[in-house]
Amino acid sequence: MPNAPRDVAQIRLDNALRLFDEFVAATVKHPDAAALRGLERRFAERLQIQPSYWSQIKSRSRQIGERLARQFEQLSHKPVFWMDQEHGSAPSGAAPVAASVTDLNPSLPQDDDERFIVGLVLTYYRRHPQRARTRLLDLLGEVLTPPTEAASPAGIRPTKPQSQAPAAAASEASAWEQVAKGIAPLKPKKR
Missing domain, CATH: 1.10.8 (Helicase, Ruva Protein; domain 3)
Structure with a gap:
């Protein structure tokens, strides 16, 4: 039909x-x-x-x-x-x-799982803005900054050739540092 x-x-x-x-x-x-x-x-x-x-x-x-x-x-x-x-x-x-x-x-959440996570982060941030900012930046810094070769577990080989791995790690680490520097400190609330 x-x-x-x-x-x-x-x-x-x-x-x-x-x-x-x-x-x-x-x-x-x-x-x-x-x-x-x-x-x-x-x-x-x-x-x-x-x-x-x-x-x-x-x-x-x-x-x-x-x-x-x-x-x-x-x-x-x-x-x-x-x-x-x-x-x-x-x-x-x-x-x-x-x-x-x-x-x-x-950067908007695309599904229910992402909306849930964003909601949790916003709830935490709204209750404790300074502590949330510090902890989230620390956590994201750990996750987004690649580990150095000395810190990688024994027996696990990097996926990039040795000559490229340090350069890529340094590039990603400097990009994260630039993002972290660009975030302005929070102003204290007026009471």
Whole structure:
């Protein structure tokens, strides 16, 4: 069946994802940390629904009914019945949104695991900013700075030839030092 009609529920879902893509593109034009946080929550607020409800719509556990479709159209400044019509190639779920956001800013979390880790780090930083900054820089410095040949375990050979390994290690170590130097110290909170 080459031109089988698609059901309205799927068309509405595709259009809701299209609205979210538009929202992300409009928000990320001026990327700053505050604008990039909580995009899905802010999108749900714009449509006057709960973020959990938007999550259920995306996961296909809820469908967009007639009243909600009209609400989405009105709040997104689309013509009546826009949600019920196909508009070009359909988005295939959250992938195009994630791709568009990460193309514009690859440092954004790309999946739930990354969002969880970023959330943990932010929670720690917000509770203890000075201690978090120091500990995280120490930890990342240990992980991102390659070990010297003397510190490598016996029996394990470096993957690069001996002549290239020290130069590469020095280059990576100096790059990490430059990043660490470029981070300004925190200002104490005013009380």
